[in-house]
Amino acid sequence: MRYPILVANWKMNKTAAETDSFISQLKKSVKKPQATVVICPPFTALQAAHAGLKGTPFFLGAQDVYVLPKGPFTGEISIPMLRELGVKFVIAGHSERRKSFKESDNDINLKVKAACEHGLKPILCIGESWDDRKEGKTNEVVEKQLSAGIESLDEREARKILIAYEPVWAIGTGNNAQPGQAQDVHATIRKALEGAFSKETAKGIPLLYGGSVNPSNIGSYLKEKDIDGALVGGASLDPGEFASVIQNSRMKADARQ
Numbered sequence: 378m379r380y381p382i383l384v385a386n387w388k389m390n391k392t393a394a395e396t397d398s399f400i401s402q403l404k405k406s407v408k409k410p411q412a413t414v415v416i417c418p419p420f421t422a423l424q425a426a427h428a429g430l431k432g433t434p435f436f437l438g439a440q441d442v443y444v445l446p447k448g449p450f451t452g453e454i455s456i457p458m459l460r461e462l463g464v465k466f467v468i469a470g471h472s473e474r475r476k477s478f479k480e481s482d483n484d485i486n487l488k489v490k491a492a493c494e495h496g497l498k499p500i501l502c503i504g505e506s507w508d509d510r511k512e513g514k515t516n517e518v519v520e521k522q523l524s525a526g527i528e529s530l531d532e533r534e535a536r537k538i539l540i541a542y543e544p545v546w547a548i549g550t551g552n553n554a555q556p557g558q559a560q561d562v563h564a565t566i567r568k569a570l571e572g573a574f575s576k577e578t579a580k581g582i583p584l585l586y587g588g589s590v591n592p593s594n595i596g597s598y599l600k601e602k603d604i605d606g607a608l609v610g611g612a613s614l615d616p617g618e619f620a621s622v623i624q625n626s627r628m629k630a631d632a633r634q
């Protein structure tokens with residue numbers, strides 16, 4: 378048995394003071410999570426989160442990163458800056474960054490590679506739009522984003538990554554993918570990973586589902602063979618609701634051979 382992985386993506390929500398209050402409440406309600414829990418606040422709240430999470434089993438993640446360690450890149454945040462604040466994970470290529478900030482597959486690949494090389498675990502986000510799905514292009518789009526995102530990673534680097542499948546139409550809409558629908562895409566992702574890396578490595582890469590996950594549906598995703606956890610947006614903003622997501626998650630049987 379192994380723990381599921383639950384990642385809270387707060388997006389552009391919560392000040393440092395609000396983060397402090399969230400963490401005190403979460404710590405009170407979840408003492409021993411039966412899950413690997415990662416909290417990704419905005420950059421300005423990382424320091425508060427780092428202080429609040431000290432001595433707890435929760436991990437800290439960032440929502441984005443720049444690929445170079447320092448230099449004339451106004452507004453950017455580097456890996457050493459994140460690591461100094463205890464950050465262990467970083468989200469790369471969220472659909473909101475692809476769409477609103479025009480991040481390309483190549484930009485995202487550089488972030489994934491830099492994170493692997495310099496001590497962060499990247500969470501590579503991929504997922505189709507509603508139009509892609511309607512046109513029957515889901516697998517094609519997801520496979521293309523995946524292969525571009527992991528381009529030129531070696532086996533050692535591949536063992537550090539996580540993949541989040543987030544169908545764009547399910548994000549923030551309440552219209553979550555059915556667990557079976559998500560499993561189908563996760564199986565496609567797993568197969569593509571087996572083509573890119575050894576079977577052993579591909580089997581060990583955690584695949585998270587994201588898109589309107591909440592305390593009532595988390596359990597049904599985690600029953601699926603290739604769903605190892607979730608990337609949670611809206612339901613991670615309230616400490617009580619996120620505590621319920623954690624409590625309603627279940628240990629995963631090691632079904633994959």
Ligand code: 13P
Pocket residue numbers: 386471543547548549550551587588589590608609610611612
């Ligand atoms: P919601 O859980 O609000 O749908 O957001 C999902 C998401 O984008 C997490 O990265």
